[in-house]
Amino acid sequence: MDSTKQLQQTSHTGETCERSTEGSQKSESREDGRGSEPKTSIHRLPFEVIAYMFEFYTEDCYYREDALSLGAICKAWRHIAWTTPSLWTTLVFSARKNTTERQVQLAIGWLHRSGKMPLSVDLYTSSQSGEWEFTILPLIDVIYLSLARCRCLRLRGFSDLVFSRFPRYQGPSILRFLNLEPDRELTAPLHLGLQAAPTELSINNINLNVLVINWSNLTDFCARGLYLDEVIHTLTLAPRMVKCRQDLILTGISTSSRGYKPTMQSQLEDLFLDFCDESGLTTNTFFQNMTFPNLSYCQVTTPSPFPTPDFLGFLARSSCSIQTLRITSPCIPAEDLVQTVKALPSITTLILSSFSFNEHSQPPLDPFYRALCEDSRYTNRSILPGDVVLLPLLRRLSISTYLPFPWAWLPGFRHQSLYDGDTRTILPGRLHLEFISICRLGYQPDYAVLDGESSAEDPRYLPTELIDTQETISELKELGTCLCLQVKASAAHTVVTL
Numbered sequence: 001m002d003s004t005k006q007l008q009q010t011s012h013t014g015e016t017c018e019r020s021t022e023g024s025q026k027s028e029s030r031e032d033g034r035g036s037e038p039k040t041s042i043h044r045l046p047f048e049v050i051a052y053m054f055e056f057y058t059e060d061c062y063y064r065e066d067a068l069s070l071g072a073i074c075k076a077w078r079h080i081a082w083t084t085p086s087l088w089t090t091l092v093f094s095a096r097k098n099t100t101e102r103q104v105q106l107a108i109g110w111l112h113r114s115g116k117m118p119l120s121v122d123l124y125t126s127s128q129s130g131e132w133e134f135t136i137l138p139l140i141d142v143i144y145l146s147l148a149r150c151r152c153l154r155l156r157g158f159s160d161l162v163f164s165r166f167p168r169y170q171g172p173s174i175l176r177f178l179n180l181e182p183d184r185e186l187t188a189p190l191h192l193g194l195q196a197a198p199t200e201l202s203i204n205n206i207n208l209n210v211l212v213i214n215w216s217n218l219t220d221f222c223a224r225g226l227y228l229d230e231v232i233h234t235l236t237l238a239p240r241m242v243k244c245r246q247d248l249i250l251t252g253i254s255t256s257s258r259g260y261k262p263t264m265q266s267q268l269e270d271l272f273l274d275f276c277d278e279s280g281l282t283t284n285t286f287f288q289n290m291t292f293p294n295l296s297y298c299q300v301t302t303p304s305p306f307p308t309p310d311f312l313g314f315l316a317r318s319s320c321s322i323q324t325l326r327i328t329s330p331c332i333p334a335e336d337l338v339q340t341v342k343a344l345p346s347i348t349t350l351i352l353s354s355f356s357f358n359e360h361s362q363p364p365l366d367p368f369y370r371a372l373c374e375d376s377r378y379t380n381r382s383i384l385p386g387d388v389v390l391l392p393l394l395r396r397l398s399i400s401t402y403l404p405f406p407w408a409w410l411p412g413f414r415h416q417s418l419y420d421g422d423t424r425t426i427l428p429g430r431l432h433l434e435f436i437s438i439c440r441l442g443y444q445p446d447y448a449v450l451d452g453e454s455s456a457e458d459p460r461y462l463p464t465e466l467i468d469t470q471e472t473i474s475e476l477k478e479l480g481t482c483l484c485l486q487v488k489a490s491a492a493h494t495v496v497t498l
Contacts, residue, residue: 055086068106085115093139095125095158097132104139111142118174120152129159129183140165147192148172154179160187169193176200178213186210208233219243219267228260228282229253232289235265243270249286251277264291272299280304287314299326299351308336312343321346328353334367341391348393348432353400354441364403374429375412376419389416394430398437405438407487408472411479436479437486440466 081087093107111119121143123136140162143150148171155162156179163182168189173196180190181204189210197214202222208230215237223231224247231246271292275283283302287310295318300306306329315322322344332352341347354362371390373379397413399405411417413436416427466489467473479485 055084082113085113085117088114089117090120090122092122093124095123095127095133095136097127097130099132099135101135104136107139108142111146116149118149118151119146121146121150122152122154122156123158124154124156125158127157129161133159133161136162137165144169147196148174150175152177156181157183159183163190164188166190166192169196171195173197175213178202180204180206180211182206216240221245222247224248225250227253228285232260232263232286235263235268235290239265240267241265242267244268245270245272247272247274249273249275249277249282251279251282260285260289262289262291264293266293268292269294270297271295273301275300275302275304278303280307283307284310287311290314291317293318293320295320295322297324298322299324299328301328303330305329306332306336308332308340312339315340315343323347324349324351326351326353330354331362333363334365334369337365337368338371338390345392347391349396350391350394351396351398353398354402362401362403365401366406369406369409373409373412374416374427375409376417378406378409378412389430392430393432395432396435397433398435398439400439400441402440402442405440407438407467407476408469410436410438410485410487411475414479414483433483435484437488439486439488439490441490 088110091107091110111121123139123143143153144166147153147166147169151174153175154177159182163180163186168191170193173193175192175196175198177200178192178196178198179202181202183205185205185207187210189212190206191212193212194214197217199217200220201213201218203211204224206223208226215234217240218238219240220243221234221238221241222245223234226234226246227250231249235241235244273283273286275286277283280302283300283304284307287307291314300311306327323346325340325344325347326349331354337352341350370379374389412429414429414433416429418425418427467476467487476485476487
């Protein structure tokens with residue numbers, strides 16, 4: 001049973017429940033004394049039916065009401081709510097510096113009313129750690145004593161003081177989702193026991209050597225701030241891992257490094273990597289040692305030039321059919337990009353982004369755009385009917401760049417166009433392509449009116465140097481009739497969309 005209203009927002013409701021119930025009791029007594037007031041229809045229903053109705057009420061995604069408000073209606077409703085454990089199985093508690101003991105006791109009572117049912121617990125804070133955390137320790141202790149029935153546990157923003165209340169746990173566990181985010185790196189071990197085998201794990205500011213769990217069931221892993229050797233080690237610890245998201249992979253190795261060794265993870269399908277090593281050594285090392293034969297989604301963000309040779313070697317070993325490839329890098333040569341996509345004819349979504357403000361660090365990508373273009377006016381190769389196009393299965397293409405873009409070539413990304421003088425023959429091209437987004441970053445637009453009307457806020461205004469001919473604009477509009485086309489130029493606070 002979900003109940004996501006924060007308890008500190010309902011403490012007043014909890015305090016008024018007794019007063020409201022007392023009033024209802026007196027009213028009911030008076031009615032019983034007169035003997036002339038029949039029971040309402042709902043009170044004729046069996047308690048089990050009313051409890052079932054309460055469950056629907058607290059589950060309502062529009063109102064997200066909790067069971068405390070039900071107890072304020074009357075004595076009968078309070079009794080039903082307080083004795084229906086399924087109403088109390090989800091606790092979401094936001095702790096602050098002004099959190100009171102009364103609010104903590106309400107939360108503890110909430111958990112006690114859940115009986116022996118599986119729990120979902122989410123405790124979080126945005127306040128700076130301090131002595132106020134002592135106020136919530138009784139609640140933390142109750143959660144520790146309830147670990148055996150915690151199916152979902154989230155602890156976010158707290159200091160070592162809170163996490164230290166979880167001593168070495170050896171009991172049974174049904175834990176399936178675990179989210180741990182201390183406010184700084186933990187110093188003491190967090191031993192949740194080898195029976196704690198979550199399928200989803202999300203951690204921040206926690207090194208692997210302080211977290212003791214069973215990794216064998218893990219399928220979804222998200223972490224921030226791990227060292228590369230820790231990332232690789234998790235792939236060996238969790239043979240069933242399907243999705244892996246790693247933010248801010250640290251340079252160097254952890255204090256408990258096991259070094260790097262070739263690793264094959266046969267179940268992994270979804271991979272997100274965010275490196276912070278400007279030398280590129282961490283990125284290179286990862287792809288030199290990994291093999292993922294089942295990978296279908298790959299997103300790589302690196303502040304260093306993209307490691308094309310190592311990535312191609314990774315693709316050759318893995319023989320995977322990546323469908324979505326997203327690369328964010330300050331530099332990837334056009335020739336390297338062509339080699340990469342040639343090795344991945346399975347791609348349906350390609351997203352390329354550069355975060356370098358220095359246009360000299362990224363060489364022009366015109367050779368890559370020309371390889372994509374199937375318009376005989378702009379390509380330096382012959383186009384023949386029946387030719388196999390680059391990325392034949394492509395459905396979505398998104399490019400963000402600080403470099404000038406050859407807008408006139410864009411229709412050739414979708415259609416094969418053969419020109420013989422003024423005669424144009426259109427061939428199928430990339431029939432599956434349904435979305436193109438091109439964004440020129442860091443562009444300072446100089447607005448020009450296309451039709452001589454309206455103001456600069458009108459979408460008919462376009463930068464004069466961005467798309468310089470009416471013919472190109474007309475062809476782009478024609479392209480927009482057969483797919484979703486976004487043509488953008490962005491400066492500090494400006495986005496112009498065709």
